[in-house]
Amino acid sequence: MFPVGGVEAMLAGAFLSGLVCLVITLALQRRTGVVWAWSLGGLLWSLAVIALVTLLPADGATEVVYADERMGSCSFDLGGPAPEGFWIFSGGQRLLNVLVFVPSGALLVVVAARWRSGWVTVPIGLLALAAYSVAIEWTQLELARIDRACDVTDVVDNVTGAALGVAAGLVLVLVLRPWRARRA
Template sequence: MITIGGTGVMVLGVLAAGVLSTLLGMALRARVGTVTAVALAGLLWSLTAIAVATLVPTRAGVGIVPAETRSNSCSWDYGGPNGAAFEGLGLDQRTLNVLLFVPAGMFLVLAVGRWWSGVVLAPLGLALLAAYSVAVELLQLQLARIDRACDVTDMVDNILGAGVGFVIGVLLLPLTRPWRGRKPAH
């Protein structure tokens, strides 16, 4: 059986998503302007990075986790264990869960900020980011083979991160002015 996982695989996945997102941004630039193209590419990259970081097993040799030993429900123990996820960075798991969703919230606002409909789309997108966090946690519960745990603390931290990113995006709108990024067609 071939098993895939570990930090190296996660980093490669995030880098590959970055390359593809950059190509998408370059392709969209003439059509929607630089700021919106970068924001759309960044949003796609951040959503993919979230999936890779949360759905790839943390170590390569996980193999099959027997159904009897896996959890049947999400942990509702708010705060739960807060181990050092990436000790080299000096950040704990809760901080990383918040930081993981900040770019998605920020890029979301900048991606829809060029249109008036962004006033509706941005809050709707924030709700969808919250749903994305819940979906990731439920997938972790259902996919016993990846040896991950569904945890309400992760959901709260992810949604907090998306909210922080959303506020950063709103603050960046007047500086980046995505509505001015494209010249009208002649």
Template sequence: MEGLWSGGIPTMLAGVGVIAVVSLLVGLLLRIFLPPFTAWSLAALLAAVACIGVLTLTPAYEVPSVIAAEDRPTSCSFDYGGPSPEGFWILGGDQRLLNLVAFVPAGALLVMAFARWRAARVLVLLGLVALVGYSVGIEWLQLEVARIDRACDVTDMVDNSLGALVGVGLGLLVVAVVRPWRRG
């Protein structure tokens, strides 16, 4: 049982499963107070952000319980576009593309969650800044918490931020078609 909680795909999938159940419950609760489109968009936004955390802060593979101080990175890599793994342990593809794609749903759901309100422009802009800050925070944690055996990389921050921006653009297209402000 210890292997399940020490990293790798089983731990990530368990975390995503818990997030799915919790976000379903949050969506049902929000439906009491908000219109369905807004309630489900907010619940899905929270789920997307939580899933990003699980996928990026869970050890990629089972790691040793102790990592020697001399083996721990002391700074973030500023080698933009530099060496990164060719693909991902769950899905194939370029690591940079996957970093971008991971933040697209959060950006789109951000727009969808706030589109109904008059302050949507400000809230979406603040939310986009928060997603960029979240990416920076994740990379900082990957640097500071050596036990998760992840690497801090400025390329990841840029790709994640670009993914959030692409998501906002897609969210704008969705709300232009759905027009949630017209729904009861």
């Protein structure tokens, strides 16, 4: 039996990971500037929340899933078996899969814009977010106990969300200008 799961565990994990990211942010902001430190802390926190939402069992602790009963491969049916409603937000699971990656894409741009190499770092970071999504789906396939389904549609939706976040981040960078010298 997988001992942890449900909305309560996800919220507790989000709170605890938020505290850890807050400590990191506060430790960095004097050396790196407020905008960059908070952007990095937010990026790290968004990645932690994505892991919590996608890798913890949705309905609490699950039963044992035997090897011969688990899925043998990911669903490659685009549009997939995702239900129309989801247990956190009304609307489709696909919308949630898009929305959960938007903050990571936006904050990635703000973090990378501090350096001149940002124009190279952002596309690499977008590929890293895509790889993160693939790793999550692979983990869902391999760990049948977490009662999650591996679906290629989730990867498409996650990457779409990350790309929309990058577009929003490009606008956000013009407002925040993280390359400025830190304030005294």
